[in-house]
Amino acid sequence: xxxxxxxxxxxxxxxxxxxxxxxxxxxxxxxxxxxxxxxxxxxxxxxxxxxxxxxxxxxxxxxxxxxxxxxxxxxxxxxxxxxxxxxxxxxxxxxxxxxxxxxxxxxxxxxxxxxxxxxxxxxxxxxxxxxxxxxxxxxxxxxxxxxxxxxxxxxxxxxxxxxxxxxxxxxxxxxxxxxxxxxxxxxxxxxxxxxxxxxxxxxxxxxx
Numbered sequence: 385x386x387x388x389x390x391x392x393x394x395x396x397x398x399x400x401x402x403x404x405x406x407x408x409x410x411x412x413x414x415x416x417x418x419x420x421x422x423x424x425x426x427x428x429x430x431x432x433x434x435x436x437x438x439x440x441x442x443x444x445x446x447x448x449x450x451x452x453x454x455x456x457x458x459x460x461x462x463x464x465x466x467x468x469x470x471x472x473x474x475x476x477x478x479x480x481x482x483x484x485x486x487x488x489x490x491x492x493x494x495x496x497x498x499x500x501x502x503x504x505x506x507x508x509x510x511x512x513x514x515x516x517x518x519x520x521x522x523x524x525x526x527x528x529x530x531x532x533x534x535x536x537x538x539x540x541x542x543x544x545x546x547x548x549x550x551x552x553x554x555x556x557x558x559x560x561x562x563x564x565x566x567x568x569x570x571x572x573x574x575x576x577x578x579x580x581x582x583x584x585x586x587x588x589x590x591x592x
Contacts (some may be wrong), residue, residue: 400426403428412457415433416428430459431447441468448485455489509525512524
């Protein structure tokens with residue numbers, strides 16, 4: 385492929401290299417490095433790769449794992465895989481599931497590479513989650529419709545869009561709600577400054 389890439393470029397022909405579709409996790413970086421070296425860093429795209437072959441019906445997941453890794457290591461484009469890969473012709477829902485899996489993989493790769501836009505979106509959703517801004521969480525999600533429907537299966541009432549819990553942990557065991565309550569308690573008792581002083585002292589003692 386490296387030789388063919390050179391010959392194509394000599395004729396002013398654009399080149400994109402298709403990578404392997406089945407690669408175990410520990411060999412993914414090696415594949416990217418070899419392609420970059422042998423093909424003079426020509427754009428590299430991959431169908432996945434699938435990191436295991438044991439999950440027919442779930443190859444959108446097995447391949448998205450590899451896609452996230454190879455995206456991080458430097459592939460130029462990801463070609464999505466549907467749940468029906470190796471089994472049959474995908475329908476509309478299969479395509480949706482495959483695209484979503486790959487949008488997650490691409491976003492995870494962008495995060496690993498430090499892309500500001502990906503980091504900003506992640507942080508915005510994390511903040512919305514911690515502050516129980518449910519509508520903002522849905523809007524920032526890759527699949528808002530599914531996120532909202534899952535939430536509303538158990539808590540469909542409008543008032544639950546401002547509730548400080550979901551049906552997973554309930555009102556008494558939500559870690560984020562408990563953290564907010566502890567912060568509020570510490571603030572009311574004037575404990576925040578004392579905590580910061582204690583942390584600083586411990587850092588000095590440990591030499592950090």
